[in-house]
Amino acid sequence: MSSSPPTLEELAPRSEDEVREHLAAGKLVEGLQHMSPEYLKGIRRILTVSADTELISAPAYLRAAQHAPALNNFGSAISIIQDELAHAHIGYSLLADLGVDTNALIYEREPGAFKYPYAFDVALDSWYEMVLANALYDQAGFVLLSDVHQSSTFGPWKRALAKVDKEETFHLRHGRTWVKKLCADPRDKRELQRSLDWMFILTLEWFGLPDAQKRHGIQLEYGFKGMTNDELRQTWMAAVVPFMEDVGLDVPAHHDAEQDRYVIDCPFPTRFDAEAKRWMLDEGPTSWDEVLVRWKGRGPMNRDYVTRLQRGYRERCEATA
Numbered sequence: 001m002s003s004s005p006p007t008l009e010e011l012a013p014r015s016e017d018e019v020r021e022h023l024a025a026g027k028l029v030e031g032l033q034h035m036s037p038e039y040l041k042g043i044r045r046i047l048t049v050s051a052d053t054e055l056i057s058a059p060a061y062l063r064a065a066q067h068a069p070a071l072n073n074f075g076s077a078i079s080i081i082q083d084e085l086a087h088a089h090i091g092y093s094l095l096a097d098l099g100v101d102t103n104a105l106i107y108e109r110e111p112g113a114f115k116y117p118y119a120f121d122v123a124l125d126s127w128y129e130m131v132l133a134n135a136l137y138d139q140a141g142f143v144l145l146s147d148v149h150q151s152s153t154f155g156p157w158k159r160a161l162a163k164v165d166k167e168e169t170f171h172l173r174h175g176r177t178w179v180k181k182l183c184a185d186p187r188d189k190r191e192l193q194r195s196l197d198w199m200f201i202l203t204l205e206w207f208g209l210p211d212a213q214k215r216h217g218i219q220l221e222y223g224f225k226g227m228t229n230d231e232l233r234q235t236w237m238a239a240v241v242p243f244m245e246d247v248g249l250d251v252p253a254h255h256d257a258e259q260d261r262y263v264i265d266c267p268f269p270t271r272f273d274a275e276a277k278r279w280m281l282d283e284g285p286t287s288w289d290e291v292l293v294r295w296k297g298r299g300p301m302n303r304d305y306v307t308r309l310q311r312g313y314r315e316r317c318e319a320t321a
């Protein structure tokens with residue numbers, strides 16, 4: 001018989017004012033003893049998004065790694081996957097310390113309830129897409145986690161991210177080295193461009209709703225993140241757009257010197273045909289409400305990837321039931 005899990009109020013003893021005072025004094029939050037229910041709820045949410053993203057990247061990258069041109073390239077991809085699983089482990093372990101039943105969270109949750117970015121729901125089907133995922137998705141992960149590393153008020157996560165940041169740097173360097181190398185061959189370059197056409201815009205979406213439509217409130221106030229969605233998107237474009245321009249690949253964004261910011265040159269957000277991996281740019285921009293519906297419905301690979309991750313646990317449970 002299972003007893004009901006403790007409530008946020010039972011786990012987190014401090015009031016919101018006490019947390020604010022603690023943070024105003026420049027102190028980090030080290031565990032439940034320093035948390036209020038709101039803080040606990042917020043940090044659980046952002047840790048879940050982060051751990052889910054790391055975890056789902058493993059089956060997504062494994063699928064793409066099978067297209068590695070040689071065995072040692074497959075080995076590099078596998079070592080990246082290993083890193084991602086370790087990153088996921090860090091997130092879920094911290095969640096366990098915060099009173100979350102992580103077996104239920106990882107192995108018993110419905111695929112549709114996972115909280116990673118929609119981009120991972122779209123299959124990576126070639127080595128081109130593997131290395132572009134490193135150059136684009138790992139860059140997005142790096143931007144987000146560097147921000148958390150700098151601004152997080154949750155000490156245990158902040159410290160753990162020092163290691164994660166270094167490994168993400170390796171992943172995106174792997175992507176960039178390969179993109180550069182493949183661009184030397186016209187046929188490879190054309191293939192890269194075809195994949196970049198859908199993957200670039202999908203990564204723009206990664207950072208979520210524009211600031212004008214989203215209130216961050218507590219996320220910024222409690223220091224779960226330091227930058228807003230638009231600032232994070234700008235930081236990502238500042239890293240990716242000049243690189244793609246250097247290697248001669250086209251992206252629908254450019255730096256506007258007058259405004260000193262990156263500007264998106266295609267309808268955004270816009271409709272996406274996930275099966276064909278194609279943006280319906282001719283139809284013009286759509287609303288973020290429609291994008292939210294697509295995200296909520298999840299994409300083609302969601303069930304496949306999550307089922308794969310949960311299979312061993314489920315089989316063992318069934319065998320011992």
Ligand SMILES: [Fe+2]
Pocket residue numbers: 054083084087141168
């Ligand atoms: Fe990672």
Ligand SMILES: [Fe+2]
Pocket residue numbers: 084138141167168171
């Ligand atoms: Fe990574």
